[in-house]
Amino acid sequence: MPKESPKIPERGVIIRLLNNMPENYSGVKEHCLLCELAAEEIAAQLKEKGVKISPEFVSRAALAHDAFKQFGEKGNECFLAKDHFTKKGFPEFAKALVTNALQSPDFENQARLVELSLEQKIVTYSDDICRGIPIRDKNQQIIGWRNDIFPLDEAWKSIEDRIKRGEFKREGSIKQEFELVRIIEKELIGKGLDIKKLIRKVKEKNLQP
Numbered sequence: 001m002p003k004e005s006p007k008i009p010e011r012g013v014i015i016r017l018l019n020n021m022p023e024n025y026s027g028v029k030e031h032c033l034l035c036e037l038a039a040e041e042i043a044a045q046l047k048e049k050g051v052k053i054s055p056e057f058v059s060r061a062a063l064a065h066d067a068f069k070q071f072g073e074k075g076n077e078c079f080l081a082k083d084h085f086t087k088k089g090f091p092e093f094a095k096a097l098v099t100n101a102l103q104s105p106d107f108e109n110q111a112r113l114v115e116l117s118l119e120q121k122i123v124t125y126s127d128d129i130c131r132g133i134p135i136r137d138k139n140q141q142i143i144g145w146r147n148d149i150f151p152l153d154e155a156w157k158s159i160e161d162r163i164k165r166g167e168f169k170r171e172g173s174i175k176q177e178f179e180l181v182r183i184i185e186k187e188l189i190g191k192g193l194d195i196k197k198l199i200r201k202v203k204e205k206n207l208q209p
């Protein structure tokens, strides 16, 4: 956590960005709202165990991480969001929403995880467990998406399935990312994260109108 409480954009500003996405990106908005809930719950659990963390800061970053998805290519959308919020005067906040850092070849060495802040790790972890699972017709064509929160292994299985079907192009880097996220998960558990409680709480809150 940065020393002074860093400035964060208002929630409504980010919601407006998400609402401005093209109609076929509604699943991305659902994903961002789920990531917000997950990041908030993770940070709240850690805070309860005495970790210095702001649930508001991390949940806002999780909400914003894919706000520029429609302009992104090959996973660079979080860097577009980072540039946007840096220019708007939220540099610390902007750093926390870079979730795709782990896909970079620079990150093949797990020792480099120390370069990520705890905030960035929580947002990255939330991004990886809040997934869209394809809904398929009888010909296995994707006809929609079901966004939900999953245990990490299950989230990974759905990606693996899409890789096998040739629907997912970033196999190497995504695999690397999941290995690293597993290490992040262990760290979060070590700091007091209860995964079953996390999944239950996010599902409950997600059902609320």
Ligand SMILES: [Fe+2]
Pocket (backbone or CB within 6 Å): 031, 065, 066, 127
């Ligand atoms: Fe995402």
